[in-house]
Each structure stands twice: as structure tokens, then as C-alpha cells.
Amino acid sequence: xxxxxxxxxxxxxxxxxxxxxxxxxxxxxxLKACGLRVTSIKIDPYLNMDAGTxxxxxxGEVFVLDDGGxxxxxxxxxxxxxxxxxxxxxxxxxxxxxxxxxxxxxxGDYLGKTVQVVxxxxxxxxxxxxxxAVIPVDGKEGPADVCVIExxxxxxxIESMPFIEALRQISFSVxxxxxxxxxxxxxRFCHVPAENILNIHDxxxxxxxxxxxxxxxxxxxxxxxxxxHGIATPPKLQSWTKMAETFDNITDSVRIxxxxxxxxxxxxxxxVVKALLHACIACSLKPAIxxxxxSDLEDDSATSAPEAHAxxxxxxxxxxxxxxxxxxxxxxxxxxxxxxxxxxxNKVPYLGICLGMQISVIEFARSVLRLxxxxxxxxxxxxxxxxxxxxxxxxxxxxxxxxRLGSRRTLFKTPDCITSKLYCNPEYxxxxxxxxxxxxxxxxxxxxxxGLKFVGKDETGKRMEVLELPSHPFYVGVQFHPEFKSxxxxxSALFRGLVLAATGxxxxxxxxxxxxx
Numbered sequence: 001x002x003x004x005x006x007x008x009x010x011x012x013x014x015x016x017x018x019x020x021x022x023x024x025x026x027x028x029x030x031l032k033a034c035g036l037r038v039t040s041i042k043i044d045p046y047l048n049m050d051a052g053t054x055x056x057x058x059x060g061e062v063f064v065l066d067d068g069g070x071x072x073x074x075x076x077x078x079x080x081x082x083x084x085x086x087x088x089x090x091x092x093x094x095x096x097x098x099x100x101x102x103x104x105x106x107x108g109d110y111l112g113k114t115v116q117v118v119x120x121x122x123x124x125x126x127x128x129x130x131x132x133a134v135i136p137v138d139g140k141e142g143p144a145d146v147c148v149i150e151x152x153x154x155x156x157x158i159e160s161m162p163f164i165e166a167l168r169q170i171s172f173s174v175x176x177x178x179x180x181x182x183x184x185x186x187x188r189f190c191h192v193p194a195e196n197i198l199n200i201h202d203x204x205x206x207x208x209x210x211x212x213x214x215x216x217x218x219x220x221x222x223x224x225x226x227x228x229h230g231i232a233t234p235p236k237l238q239s240w241t242k243m244a245e246t247f248d249n250i251t252d253s254v255r256i257x258x259x260x261x262x263x264x265x266x267x268x269x270x271x272v273v274k275a276l277l278h279a280c281i282a283c284s285l286k287p288a289i290x291x292x293x294x295s296d297l298e299d300d301s302a303t304s305a306p307e308a309h310a311x312x313x314x315x316x317x318x319x320x321x322x323x324x325x326x327x328x329x330x331x332x333x334x335x336x337x338x339x340x341x342x343x344x345x346n347k348v349p350y351l352g353i354c355l356g357m358q359i360s361v362i363e364f365a366r367s368v369l370r371l372x373x374x375x376x377x378x379x380x381x382x383x384x385x386x387x388x389x390x391x392x393x394x395x396x397x398x399x400x401x402x403x404r405l406g407s408r409r410t411l412f413k414t415p416d417c418i419t420s421k422l423y424c425n426p427e428y429x430x431x432x433x434x435x436x437x438x439x440x441x442x443x444x445x446x447x448x449x450x451g452l453k454f455v456g457k458d459e460t461g462k463r464m465e466v467l468e469l470p471s472h473p474f475y476v477g478v479q480f481h482p483e484f485k486s487x488x489x490x491x492s493a494l495f496r497g498l499v500l501a502a503t504g505x506x507x508x509x510x511x512x513x514x515x516x517x
Contacts, residue, residue: 068406357477
């Protein structure tokens with residue numbers, strides 16, 4: 001008999017930040033611990049085709065998948081918690097659904113019928129879910145057992161779909177631990193059995209949430225609803241428990257200066273924060289992230305906002321390492337350049353990601369090579385020394401999905417560099433990209449003559465994607481985004497390197513690695 005896909009739906013209204021994504025991910029962890037194969041889908045209500053053109057201030061970070069999908073940040077939670085490789089189709093938006101229906105209408109697929117929300121949009125949603133849910137994303141053959149679906153809001157008339165009835169079977173409450181009287185009241189008014197009301201209260205770290213669910217027998221309630229007791233086993237969460245408890249018991253920390261333009265909303269850098277967490281725990285540390293608005297470092301702010309300017313520089317000088325993440329536009333660029341210069345001149349470990357790499361090249365060209373008005377064409381299209389240029393294959397008229405996106409191969413030019421050693425000396429690495437600009441290939445030779453070394457290139461050999469400064473203990477820039485593939489227990493090599501350098505452990509770590517220990 002053909003196996004039927006089982007679905008778990010997680011909803012909580014259209015408001016972001018309530019914990020739906022972490023809850024959905026944690027349910028997946030518990031079910032996976034029961035021996036089930038799990039996949040995930042996020043449904044978002046907006047008309048955008050994807051998250052790629054959204055402001056980080058409005059929507060948080062854009063998470064990038066292997067296939068180049070620019071998706072909601074919750075898919076990053078799914079990938080990190082469940083160690084999956086999702087596709088762009090695992091993020092459904094109203095825009096995608098309506099486009100697919102309208103394309104069919106234009107082709108005449110509806111045979112002259114009047115196309116309406118019901119049944120055509122609702123059928124398209126169900127068809128999309130059913131087709132995506134069977135695509136394996138865990139590296140194994142065949143479909144998963146359970147698909148966990150997070151509803152980011154009402155998509156069309158989704159709440160009229162028959163399987164929405166399942167939402168009335170189990171309820172999750174977040175915040176403080178519930179009193180018995182509160183549970184009974186929720187049961188009466190929500191028509192959910194009291195034993196199926198589960199409380200996800202505040203915890204020291206989010207890795208405790210799957211354990212909270214397990215301790216309240218959430219798996220038993222879900223398995224009963226899905227009639228999966230016959231193939232499931234008691235949840236095995238020993239390694240997950242160890243990870244959560246290890247983090248709780250760490251007492252030492254390391255100060256990390258995060259210099260960016262979206263620091264007002266930390267979700268704008270969610271994957272970077274998680275990658276720092278993974279790397280720090282691997283080094284028995286907790287990350288103490290100091291958020292610095294790049295514009296506060298700029299000379300103009302010394303006059304317009306002297307207190308913020310002084311505080312930003314004091315914070316930068318007290319940090320053990322500096323990280324400049326990705327971003328677009330020229331706001332705060334001067335401050336990022338000053339941060340890169342400070343790290344370079346003072347031998348402070350530095351990691352530049354995407355824009356952060358480009359910033360380090362601009363700063364080097366200006367300060368070391370003395371190239372007049374050296375800049376990125378993104379910030380000054382009249383610069384006489386464009387050290388960063390618009391990529392030839394990019395589009396200047398369409399913004400959505402026109403960047404260099406997704407998993408791309410970077411070849412190491414030499415094993416004798418910090419980056420290669422941190423990745424365990426492979427010939428190449430596959431990391432995820434999201435950018436429109438690149439280091440100018442025509443200036444690579446000049447930059448290397450000045451002291452920068454480009455140690456990683458793309459498969460054509462023309463595009464440089466990793467740089468180091470050999471005279472510096474750790475000064476690394478990468479055009480890709482290593483944070484997107486960092487996982488608990490499997491931290492990104494470059495983030496680990498940054499933390500090791502910040503704590504004076506990098507040389508010993510690399511020596512042990514080269515000795516095979």
C-alpha cells in the first residue's frame with residue numbers, strides 16, 4: 001500500500017516573532033528523534049514571489065538555499081534544527097501561488113472556467129504542498145514520513161482547506177509556565193483536550209524547546225493524531241540534551257564586534273548570530289555580541305551624535321574580533337571601512353562576509369595602495385579605481401533572483417593558507433552566494449603585489465572569492481555566506497577560525513589539525 005504523507009500544521013496568526021518557526025523546527029526534531037523522516041514547508045501570506053527583494057528591517061534576513069532560493073528566515077531554522085537541504089519550493093508565498101494559477105489560466109488549462117480563489121487558489125496550495133512534501137531533503141531516497149508546515153498567515157482561503165481541522169487537535173502556548181486553571185480554561189474555549197495543550201515557556205536557550213516538548217509527551221499526542229505509533233520509537237534526544245546542557249554550563253565568553261547597517265533588528269543577521277553561537281560552543285565559549293551601527297563609527301557622527309560615536313568606538317576597541325556581514329547600499333559603508341582599517345592595523349581578528357570582503361578590499365586599496373578614490377561601483381559609479389564592480393551577468397533592471405545565488409564551488413589556489421586549513425585542506429568548498437558585485441579581476445594582481453592574497457577562486461579562475469592578509473593573525477574575507485550552512489555541532493569553519501583567533505587558540509588548533517590530532 002502506498003505510504004500517505006502526514007502533516008503537522010503550526011499557526012499563530014500573521015505576527016512575526018512569536019516563536020512559530022522555532023516551534024515547528026522543534027516538533028520536527030522530536031519526530032525525527034522518534035525515528036521518523038521529516039520535511040518542512042513555510043507558507044507566507046505576502047504577494048512577493050520570495051523574500052529576496054524585502055528590506056531586512058521589515059522582514060529579517062533573507063535565507064539562501066543551495067538551489068538559490070531566497071526564502072524566509074524560518075527555513076534557516078528548519079535546516080539548522082533538522083539538518084536538511086530544502087529547496088525554494090519549500091517556501092510557498094501568495095505571489096507564487098497566484099502566479100502559478102494565472103500562468104495556467106493564460107495557457108487555457110482551466111478550459112474556459114471562471115478562475116476564482118475557491119477552488120482554484122486553494123487547490124493550487126494543496127497541490128503545491130502535496131508535490132513538495134514528497135521531495136526528499138534529508139539525503140535519503142523516497143519521501144519523508146511527516147511534513148511540518150508553518151503558516152505565516154492566511155494565504156488566500158487556506159483556512160477553508162479540509163486539513164486545517166488538524167489545528168484544533170493540539171495547542172501550544174508560549175511564554176511563562178501555565179497554571180492548571182489556565183490550561184483548563186484554554187481547553188474549554190479552544191475545544192482542545194487539556195492533555196493536548198503544551199506549554200513552551202521561556203528557556204535558557206532554544207535548544208531546550210524540543211526537550212520541553214518531549215517532557216510533555218508532545219510526540220505521543222502528535223503520533224496519536226497522525227496514527228504513526230506503529231512505525232515510531234521513543235524519542236532519542238541524548239545528543240540534543242547534551243548540547244543544550246553544555247551551553248547552559250559554559251561560563252566564559254568572547255566579545256565580538258558586529259559592525260553592520262541593520263543592527264536595529266538583530267533578525268537581519270540571524271544566521272550570522274547562529275553561526276557565531278555554533279562556533280563559540282565548539283570552543284567552550286558563549287558569544288558576547290556587541291552590535292555596532294556602522295554609521296556611528298563615521299567621522300560625521302562625531303559632530304551629529306558624539307555620544308553614539310564615542311560609544312561605538314569604545315565598543316569596537318574592547319572587542320576581541322570584528323565581523324562585517326553582508327548588506328546592500330552605501331549607508332554605513334564609511335564606518336565599515338573604518339572598522340576594517342582598525343582591525344587590519346591593530347592585528348584584531350577580522351572576518352568580512354560578502355560586502356564585508358568588498359569593504360576590506362576597498363580599505364586596503366585606499367590605505368595601503370593609495371589608490372585615488374578607490375571604491376565599489378555600487379557606491380561610486382564614477383570612481384577612477386573601481387576595485388569592486390557589477391557582475392557582468394547581473395541585471396540592472398530586475399531585482400528579484402538576478403544575483404549570483406545559491407551553492408557555488410570555490411577552488412583553493414593553495415593549501416598553505418588559514419582558510420584552507422580550517423576547511424581541512426580540501427581542493428574546493430561549496431558555499432552559498434548572494435551578491436551582485438565582485439572584486440575587479442583586473443586589479444587582482446595589483447592588490448596581491450600590495451600584500452593581499454586571494455586564496456580562493458571560482459571554477460572559471462577569474463572570480464576571486466577568498467582573501468587573506470598573510471601579515472595578519474586572522475584577516476579573512478569571503479564573497480560567499482558561510483553562515484547559511486553552519487549547524488549545531490557542525491560549526492562553520494570560518495566562524496570557528498574567527499573565534500579561535502579572538503581567543504589566541506588558532507595557531508595551536510591549526511598545528512593539532514596538521515599533525516592529524
